[in-house]
Amino acid sequence: MDNKDNFIKRIVKTRGMGQVITVAFGLIPLCIVFGILNPIFFSGQNIGNLLRQIAPILIIGIGQSYVLITGNIDLSIGSVVGMSCMISATLMTKGVNPLTAIIITLITCLTIGIINGTLVSICKLPPFIATLGTMTIARGIAQIVNNNYNTDSIGEGARGFRDFFYYGKTIGLYNTVWIAIAIWVVFNFILSKTRTGRHIYAIGSNIEASKLSGVNISATTTKAYLVSSFCSCTVGLIICATSGMGTMDAGNSYEMYAVAASVIGGVSTLGGQGILLGTIIGASIWGVLQNGLQFAGAPVAIRNIVIGIIVVVSVLLDVVIRTGTFRFRKLSKP
Amino acid sequence: MDNYIVKAKHISKSFSGVMALDDVSFNLKSGEVLALLGENGAGKSTLMKILSGVYTRDEGELEIFGKQVGNITPKKAQELGIAIIHQELNMCAHLTVMENIFLGREIQNAGVLSNHEMTKQTQKILDQLGIDISPDTIVGTLSVSKQQMVEVAKAISTNAKILIMDEPTSALTSREIDELFTIIRKLKNDGCGIVYISHRLEELKHIVDRVTILRDGKYITSLDFKETSLPEIISYMVGREIKEKFPRVECKRGKKILEVKNLNAGPMVRDINLDLYEGEIVGIAGLVGAGRTETTRAIFGVDQKQSGEIILDGKPITINKPMDAIRAGIVLAPEDRRKDGLCIRLSIRENLTLPNLDRIINKFGVVNKNKEKKLVEEAIDNFQIKLASMEANADSLSGGNQQKLVVSKWLARKSRVVIFDEPTRGIDVAVKVEIYNLMNHLKQQGIGVLFVSSELPEILGISDRIIVMCEGRITGELNVKEASQDKILEYATRFETKKEAVGL
Structure with a gap:
């Protein structure tokens, strides 16, 4: 009967879906315009590249979304990306096998996540300051691991590593895209279907009420920062695989790209609001703009300006829509 | 056992x-x-x-x-x-x-x-x-x-x-x-x-x-x-007996200060007409959600008005934003003192002088310490605010003294009308009396007092005239001598429709 209708209704009614649908409607004309400007935009080759371009932004966007929903922010993302890239590359150039290198890199990156979580939730530092500190520290570590030089090529031994993270394809899609999909599926599940996820929304919505309801604030906050550093670590490995070497300034300002992807997709910087489906749309808009403007022949400077405007406008739009809804609600109250 | x-x-x-x-x-x-x-x-x-x-x-x-x-x-x-x-x-x-x-x-x-x-x-x-x-x-x-x-x-x-x-x-x-x-x-x-x-x-x-x-x-x-x-x-x-829960001061009703004509602002403020005279306290009664707070906000210029006229001392005035109201001499002591009424992390002195800075600065914008001190001392004295020091945070004051601080910071400006929104919510008995005294004090000075309250005994005990609202309309006006809880409730439940209020 109207089962299907119900299903659609239920999806639309899902918390935070409104903003996602709005932005998704922005994404479609954007693609059409770029397709008209340059038909190559829709070629199979470019779509594959486009998805591979979106993947890292999506991954760090997921990490930042987790932290933003708790009502905090993670500024260390970009530096952790750089640190991950440098540590893994340095180890591999020294002949360590890629799997061991990945594990050591992961442990180092997660340590930063734990430090962030501890500083914010136990030491009660403002998240902006705490992660500003770890951002600088992580970048310092990225510089120190190879004595302030970028590394040499990670070499032929790391062929498998490079294919796994960047060059290889599985069922027609680049592995990078598969990694992003896997990370999204897992973390979306955790955020929407588990107790940890519920608590992440709760502390972002009202930390005092959550505390009084028996929610473990420091554990939940730390988990969010751990997710963020895990995501950053993965992106660092992808960048290392892409260029086949470690660069010290890898991931520079990625924390802001991550904020942009989250916020365009409807995650509120004030906490408690947003869904990871939105982060997909946010990251896609980001990638489509980068890729499309490049094809349209716009210089980097113009691309930056356009993307900056899009971030502000999308949030402004959200505010207008939300206060609009707010007024509507007030009107409809008896 | x-x-x-x-x-x-x-x-x-x-x-x-x-x-x-x-x-x-x-x-x-x-x-x-x-x-x-x-x-x-x-x-x-x-x-x-x-x-x-x-x-x-x-x-x-x-x-x-x-x-x-x-x-x-x-x-x-x-x-x-x-x-x-x-x-x-x-x-x-x-x-x-x-x-x-x-x-x-x-x-x-x-x-x-x-x-x-x-x-x-x-x-x-x-x-x-x-x-x-x-x-x-x-x-x-x-x-x-x-x-x-x-x-x-x-x-x-x-x-x-x-x-x-x-x-x-x-x-x-x-x-x-x-x-x-x-x-x-x-x-x-x-x-x-x-x-x-x-x-x-x-x-x-x-x-x-x-x-x-x-x-x-x-x-x-x-x-x-x-x-x-x-x-x-x-x-x-x-620890002592309170003689009078509702101290009443009789004043002669003077000339009309404020007149609100056909005020409309959204569904909660519909066609409001009210007058306020010198030397009287007017209470606005009604159930939660009757549009009382919204009405005061519309008068004060916080919310947009759709239509209506506000006449102060016989002259029509335009109020589009709170600053217009303040300049004209209408002030509002909001319901949530800590959130909307005070900068709780600033000192008592800073809170008091915030709306009065224009009167204590020289032409280069520098604050004159002596004038500031005088203004603060006058206000504290006038309202008998109990405080450790004027440099203490506003946060350190008790609820009643915070309320006094909110009012006194406006009254340093010679206001004509003071609007209180739930002035005694969450305040204990003894301090309530102090706030009633404060309202009486204003009344005696010829200032018009308009106050919103959900507590009927208080409305009956303090106001000279009572306006009852329901669903954004004024459904009744009572002189305090003829008013009773039953009458107020009757007016307060005059719903237009029988539809039950369902939570959105």
């Missing part, structure tokens, strides 16, 4: 050197409602927060269901069967009713949340309590009173045997209060012990069995409610 479920002995607690509780003992039996009474700062909330694990006690013993317990956390308190409804609304506004009710004790199935099961149980509790909201409603979209009911539902859903209610009725309408009392009686029959904190002493007679009274962090006495009287309770609370 006693059946005490809570025995607290010699509890002490201090905050940075200040004794909040000094050797307090109290007991709770199963199947009784115990009213915990005392003025603001008497330590009621602190004691209850110790019992529910928010604070840890410095000294003393706590026995729950006959067992000694050490330090408790909120989680431990839940497990012990203690639930608390906090004074401030403590809900996650972005989450649904169901998610809030089960927050911190979600039902899981193999690590996955069982939303279906939780929704079912939530529905059951809501039905049981007769609360007409869907479990999927986002809490932030509910009215304050509905949120309050959700808070009650949350506490009850834990199957607690010891229930603490810290001012649960402060945001409820009388119908909802009746519903709550029915629930309380039912819980009592089920053998729950309930600690009930309220400033509305009139409502105690409906439910309370016993009272325990605290004053200045010390235990004063416990009485059987049947064997005592309100005047006796009040005298124990304040």
Whole structure:
């Protein structure tokens, strides 16, 4: 009967879906315009590249979304990306096998996540300051691991590593895209279907009420920062695989790209609001703009300006829509 | 043989050197409602927060269901069967009713949340309590009173045997209060012990069995409610007798100060006409959601007006934003003093001079210290604000003194009209009288006073004229001599439609 209708209704009614649908409607004309400007935009080759371009932004966007929903922010993302890239590359150039290198890199990156979580939730530092500190520290570590030089090529031994993270394809899609999909599926599940996820929304919505309801604030906050550093670590490995070497300034300002992807997709910087489906749309808009403007022949400077405007406008739009809804609600109250 | 479920002995607690509780003992039996009474700062909330694990006690013993317990956390308190409804609304506004009710004790199935099961149980509790909201409603979209009911539902859903209610009725309408009392009686029959904190002493007679009274962090006495009287309770609370709960000052009604004509601003402010004369206090009565606050906000220019005229001292004035109103001499003391009325982290001096800076700066914009000091001293003197130092944070003042500070900062400007929104909400008896005196003081100076209140005794006791609102319209106007609670309620429930207010 109207089962299907119900299903659609239920999806639309899902918390935070409104903003996602709005932005998704922005994404479609954007693609059409770029397709008209340059038909190559829709070629199979470019779509594959486009998805591979979106993947890292999506991954760090997921990490930042987790932290933003708790009502905090993670500024260390970009530096952790750089640190991950440098540590893994340095180890591999020294002949360590890629799997061991990945594990050591992961442990180092997660340590930063734990430090962030501890500083914010136990030491009660403002998240902006705490992660500003770890951002600088992580970048310092990225510089120190190879004595302030970028590394040499990670070499032929790391062929498998490079294919796994960047060059290889599985069922027609680049592995990078598969990694992003896997990370999204897992973390979306955790955020929407588990107790940890519920608590992440709760502390972002009202930390005092959550505390009084028996929610473990420091554990939940730390988990969010751990997710963020895990995501950053993965992106660092992808960048290392892409260029086949470690660069010290890898991931520079990625924390802001991550904020942009989250916020365009409807995650509120004030906490408690947003869904990871939105982060997909946010990251896609980001990638489509980068890729499309490049094809349209716009210089980097113009691309930056356009993307900056899009971030502000999308949030402004959200505010207008939300206060609009707010007024509507007030009107409809008896 | 006693059946005490809570025995607290010699509890002490201090905050940075200040004794909040000094050797307090109290007991709770199963199947009784115990009213915990005392003025603001008497330590009621602190004691209850110790019992529910928010604070840890410095000294003393706590026995729950006959067992000694050490330090408790909120989680431990839940497990012990203690639930608390906090004074401030403590809900996650972005989450649904169901998610809030089960927050911190979600039902899981193999690590996955069982939303279906939780929704079912939530529905059951809501039905049981007769609360007409869907479990999927986002809490932030509910009215304050509905949120309050959700808070009650949350506490009850834990199957607690010891229930603490810290001012649960402060945001409820009388119908909802009746519903709550029915629930309380039912819980009592089920053998729950309930600690009930309220400033509305009139409502105690409906439910309370016993009272325990605290004053200045010390235990004063416990009485059987049947064997005592309100005047006796009040005298124990304040340590002296209050002669007049509602001091009245008669003034001659002077000329018309303010006239509001055909004011419209959204659905909650429809075609409002009102006058205000020198030397009178006009009370605006009505149920929660009648549009009283909205009306004051529209007059003051916080919300957009659709149409209407405001005439001050015979001259039409335009008020598009609060600054216009302030310049014209109309000021508003908002309901939430801490949030909307004061910069609580700034000093008393800074708060007082904030709206008056233009009068104490020289032409280069530098503040003249002497003029500032004089202005602050005058204001403090005029309103007898009790303070340690004018450099202390506004936060350090008691509720009543904060209210005085809000008003005095505007009155340094020679205002013509002062609008109070719920001036005594959450304030204890003795300070209430001070605020009434403050309003009378304004009245005597020829300033028009307009005040919104949900407490009918106060409206009847203080105003000279009463305006009653319902659904955004003025449904009646009464002279205080002909007014009664029944008449006000009759006007306040003149709904246009019979449609029941359903939570969005």
